[in-house]
Amino acid sequence: MQTDTPEEVVRRDVGGMVTAAVFILIAVIALWDTTTMVDADSYVFPRAVAIAMIVFCLLLIAWDLMRPTSGNGDVSAPGASTVRRVSLVVTMLVSTALMPVLGFLVSGFAAFVSIMLIAMYDPWTRFRTLVYPLVCAAFVVGFYFLFAELLLVPLPIGSLFE
Amino acid sequence: MKLMRLAVLASVLAVSAPVAIAAGPDNYPDKSVNYIIPFGPGGESDITARHQQAFFKKLFGEDLVISYKPGGGGAVGWSQLNGMKGDGYTIMGINLPHIVIKPRQKNVGFATNDITGVFMFHYTPDALVVTMDSPFKTVQDVIDYAKANPGKLTTSGSGKGTANHLAQVRFDKMAGVKTTYVAFKGTGKAVTALLGEQVKAEWGYTSIGAKHEGKVRLLAVAMEKRHPKFPDVPTFKELGFDIVSGAYRGIAVPKSTPEPIRAKLSGMIAQINADPEFRKRMENDGMALLDVGYADYQAFVDEKAEVYLEAAREAGVIK
């Protein structure tokens, strides 16, 4: 095994290796699920793919251990806000989950306004405080009209209102 | 902000209020009916629905709005049916043998008896299809070839555990031969395989004979009597094989739909089915019509289920 010399700072692609380990786990779960399949035609392909995946992941981990690179993942811009990121995802998930209950218009509007607040970096001037919420409403209602009336998509009404 | 919320709530209520007004059976339908097809657009279910759409408007004055909910060969739509509003304004297409076989395979989210069918309006009879210049001229030719070359006769069909597949299984058993069934995704791909001579024959439907007239020949049809559009094609029964089957299509409603509306809807579909112009169009497209109303639905499904399940067990599709 390679030993680190004191001058060298060996930067390993930790992210890549950890992800590869997770993928191995996924492949194993997939292999386990194929044992429940009745027809031979069903499991040939997934098994081959899962095994290939495990092989590639092992190769990756081995390669990275022997010749460490610093990884090629995206680097976060300085000062990136994790809070905002998480809030965005949570807002989208929650509003989608609530759509069958509250209906499209209510949960959609709530999501729209919330995301606007999450993405807001400019100061709140009087103009903005007045205009932005109106634009939000206009967009939500406009899209509703386009999809529900023109394209005839059955958007959820919401069990609360039925 | 508070005013904004009130305004939104008010507008939402204004939009949803008309929907909340319940429809009694007398004035049903008084607005458009949502017809959900549990498959993608362009397929056979879509085309029959489009035919019905035109006549629905003509006979009842309201629009039949077709939307799609594909996934799992219909399972996604059927598993969500009973969660939908049961006021008669939401109906869904159903197919036999799908709703019988699928629940038996694995947990697909619904059981056959969860489906409240109100009418079975048409079926596409199974047929053995070959290309126009195929060396097989009769069903006997096929049997002879299969006996001489066990396993080598390849036939295409749509999916496994479907009407096509089950027809192949039953035929093999009755004729005492071994043929190889190759499953394709949808009838369209199965026909393409036949036309491109990737397989020697296809287990398809009579509608294929109509759609690809001049390019294919039907060797036999699985009906009681010969199909009006193909008077020269014998039935399997005539040839000594008791195969009368196909894919049946009908309409179902959510479980919560009240009885009077179910009965009225059944009558409405019957009316469309009785329209001579409708019948002509459907028959011209190679479909066969049948009328199984709400009252007879359960018995019909039970009877067909027995046959399908037995064939499926033999095919190894279900345990």
Place this chain on the structure above:
Amino acid sequence: MPGIEYLLEALTPFNIMLALCGVIAGTVIGSLPGLTATMAVAVLVPITFSMPPASALILMGAIYTGAIYGGAYAAILLNTPGTPSAIATTFDGFPMAKRGDGDLAVTLACLASVTGGLVGAAFLLGLAPPLAKVALAFGPVEYFWLAVFGLTLISALSEGNLLKGLIGACFGLLLSSIGIAEISADVRFTFGSQVLLGGIETVSALIGLYCVPVLIDLVATPDKHLKVTHQPKGFRLMEALAISWKHKFNLIRSSVIGTLVGILPGAGGSIAGLVAYSEARRVSKRTEHFGTGEPEGVQATESANNATVGGGFIPTLVLGIPGTPPDAVILGALLIQGVRTGPNLFTQEGSIVYTFIYGLFLATILMLPVGLVIGRYAYKIIITVPKAMLVPTVAFMTMIGTFSIRNSVSDVIIMITLGVIGWVLNRAGYSPSPIVLGLILGRIAEQGFVQAWTIGAATEELGLMFFGRPISLAIIAFICLSLFYPLVRARWIGRRRKVRAD
């Protein structure tokens, strides 16, 4: 020109208006992520009942053309393919937008789309019946090898780390197996969940893996979304025309590839774009720059995917077998009107077919001014709208768009989840494109493989099945070329450099 007498019929005011409205509506609909051409055409089917068949075809064809083109906007400006056919447009389109060349990319896409559409329509006009035979000659084996060829693109999309790309592709292949298997009626990888019965829907996965990570990063910093190096004035049309002329072979070749792929039932615009991109990259002098914002990349994919419109109509009209999903809907509408497809359509009902084809030419040509104008406004809107408005609008569009595909709330949840996974994977150095490749090509590869195996085993010609058919061999040759050509060329260039250096 065949059927020239019907040209005038195509140019009636009614038909011109239909073509124009269709292209505009199609472009707008195609640019909204989640709304596909299939959806747009399906909604309009009832309207076409009251029209003569030729006009109905012109309207649906125009919408189809516009929608395929419109997908480029979101692909270039938001890194989200508006329709699956625009996947490959994101590879070079988005990097171009990020460095300030977004308007150039949009104009290039317009010119390329028009070129592709015209080439596809020309093939439809002149060579439809013989080309339809090609569609039939493609059996399961050919589809399998074609999918494998598509997968070789992984090496190009892995951003230098081939193993990570391969792992991503395997992940995509596994994802494509979730749900009810078509070839065996088994239920796979659902773990008892009803939600996953329908499998992972391709378009929602695309939106999740490509667009959501962009949104997540947009909210994190106050920086602008796209770099703006100059005031947007004009369309940069002259510049785009110059580039298009310089790479005219690329345009023609990609259009031909697109037409041929469109002929194959079930292949569609996404595969056409990927194959054309792969080839353009292989033969270009600037191979290494592909993926960083090469105009050639955008040209290749956009001309290929619009060529599938004309190409897809070939099997649809000649054989009655839909070439692409919108063709299936159009076929249904025709059937209801009582129009029987088949070679007779070209001889006996020539008026319908030829009026339609000339109408398709018309719609494609109209796409040029329409596309340039709409494209300019799209670009201006995206770069001037403040982030606080842009992010919610795009997020909202993705949610409602994903819902509309299968009228399913669970699809939206899956989309968002995949988005988070995609963001995490980006951090770890795994690009989303190999996963998407695996997802799209997995189904085709698996079905082709299992079907070919079944037939080959039954006829006891397994080896001959996979390696003995002429078209298959040609595709395998391309696979080898695609894999080994870069290596050979690198060695050759290296050797030349060494010789010069000595």
